[in-house]
Amino acid sequence: MDAIISADETLFFWINGLAGKVPILDWLMKLLGDDYFVFAIMALILLFLWFGFRRAVQGETNQRAVLCAAGAVGLAAIVIHLLTVYGPDRLRPYDAYPDLVNLIAYARTDPSFPSESAAVSFAFATGVWLMKRGRLAAAMFFVAVLLCLARVFVGVHYPLDIVAGVAIGTLASLAAFGILRIIEPLPTRFIGVMRKLYIA
Amino acid sequence: MLTFVGVYFLFIYLASLGVLQIAVSYSKLRGLSFFTRPIWGYIFGFLAIVGGFSWFYIVGSPHPEVAYTISVGDLFRYGFSNPNPPSTGLILGAGESVFFFLLAVGFALLTTIAISSIVKFRISTRALEDKNGEAPEGLEALKGMTFFQAITRSLRNGQGKE
Numbered sequence: 001m002d003a004i005i006s007a008d009e010t011l012f013f014w015i016n017g018l019a020g021k022v023p024i025l026d027w028l029m030k031l032l033g034d035d036y037f038v039f040a041i042m043a044l045i046l047l048f049l050w051f052g053f054r055r056a057v058q059g060e061t062n063q064r065a066v067l068c069a070a071g072a073v074g075l076a077a078i079v080i081h082l083l084t085v086y087g088p089d090r091l092r093p094y095d096a097y098p099d100l101v102n103l104i105a106y107a108r109t110d111p112s113f114p115s116e117s118a119a120v121s122f123a124f125a126t127g128v129w130l131m132k133r134g135r136l137a138a139a140m141f142f143v144a145v146l147l148c149l150a151r152v153f154v155g156v157h158y159p160l161d162i163v164a165g166v167a168i169g170t171l172a173s174l175a176a177f178g179i180l181r182i183i184e185p186l187p188t189r190f191i192g193v194m195r196k197l198y199i200a
Numbered sequence: 201m202l203t204f205v206g207v208y209f210l211f212i213y214l215a216s217l218g219v220l221q222i223a224v225s226y227s228k229l230r231g232l233s234f235f236t237r238p239i240w241g242y243i244f245g246f247l248a249i250v251g252g253f254s255w256f257y258i259v260g261s262p263h264p265e266v267a268y269t270i271s272v273g274d275l276f277r278y279g280f281s282n283p284n285p286p287s288t289g290l291i292l293g294a295g296e297s298v299f300f301f302l303l304a305v306g307f308a309l310l311t312t313i314a315i316s317s318i319v320k321f322r323i324s325t326r327a328l329e330d331k332n333g334e335a336p337e338g339l340e341a342l343k344g345m346t347f348f349q350a351i352t353r354s355l356r357n358g359q360g361k362e
Contacts, residue, residue, distance in 0.1 A: 030263055031257075034262060034263060035262070035291060035292070035294075035297070036208075036256070036262055036297070037253075039297070040211075040212065040215065040253075040301075043301060044215055044216065044219045044249075047216060047219050047220065047223070047305060048219050048222065048223045050223075051220060051223035051224060051227060051229070051232075051339065052222070052223035052224075052226045052227055053226075053227055054226075054227060054228075056336075056338070056340050059227075059338075059339065059340075077294065105263070106263070106264050106265060106266060106267035106289065106291070107266070107267075116294070194338070195337050195338030195339070196337070196338075196354075198338060198339060198341060198342060198347055198350045198351065199309070199339070200338055200339060
């Protein structure tokens with residue numbers, strides 16, 4: 001375990017060591033790693049998927065993808081909350097090594113492990129991908145990976161926190177996908193009600 | 201506190217309005233579009249999204265050096281005032297972000313429905329009818345009529361069946 005932690009910290013310092021050298025890169029990573037930018041983009045992509053389709057069949061697939069992604073995000077948030085309360089209380093890198101970390105974002109007070117941002121962004125992307133594999137899902141994965149990289153770059157997470165978050169987000173999506181199948185008449189009826197109201 | 205929430209709300213509202221116009225232009229949902237030509241929907245959507253993000257990142261200053269996370273309780277307790285030192289910036293908690301996001305999207309959808317129904321009130325409702333005079337259901341119906349026309353038609357058909 002010590003070897004893994006050591007390798008994790010080495011990788012963290014290598015990535016975080018790049019911060020504070022190129023102002024435009026710092027600005028970009030700060031933007032990608034903040035609490036709004038990527039999540040707003042992903043949620044807006046879901047909004048587009050709900051309303052943006054050319055044929056009715058495609059529309060229903062899109063809307064199921066939105067339901068899957070929304071369910072996955074909810075599940076991932078619950079798991080992360082439980083781990084934050086009952087899981088290991090790993091200090092944030094800037095708290096553990098205040099003199100060594102290049103912190104270019106504001107300091108958070110919650111535990112470092114696991115990364116909620118990584119979990120939520122991968123829950124969004126995997127949730128959509130499981131129902132609808134295409135360019136939008138690929139773009140969401142790309143943005144999610146950038147967010148994960150940015151969170152390490154700005155100094156708020158270790159790479160292992162990110163890996164755990166990605167695993168939780170992916171598993172939450174698989175669980176949401178399975179739950180939607182198990183409760184099957186319900187999603188169809190929900191979409192049916194939305195169709196009667198002319199919003200699906 | 202409420203000022204920051206307002207800035208965030210407006211950001212999501214504008215961006216959602218833009219995404220909705222791009223989506224309805226892509227889907228050719230004439231009844232939900234503000235414009236007669238889809239290209240204007242794409243242009244409006246792009247400008248609204250860029251405007252929303254620019255507004256938030258310029259006015260909202262969401263990258264403070266020291267941050268205080270706003271909770272729902274704070275909004276009732278402090279209203280528009282911020283009890284923190286001036287150097288402390290504000291950020292939204294996860295639950296609060298989701299709540300105000302959904303609220304803003306809901307308002308953007310209502311705005312889209314209201315404006316498109318007013319602007320397109322003369323649109324022909326016969327365009328998509330089949331031989332029996334039946335219109336398609338759901339969003340597909342809004343390719344040929346506005347939201348209010350569709351709802352009115354549903355209510356009339358419902359009364360006719362009784």
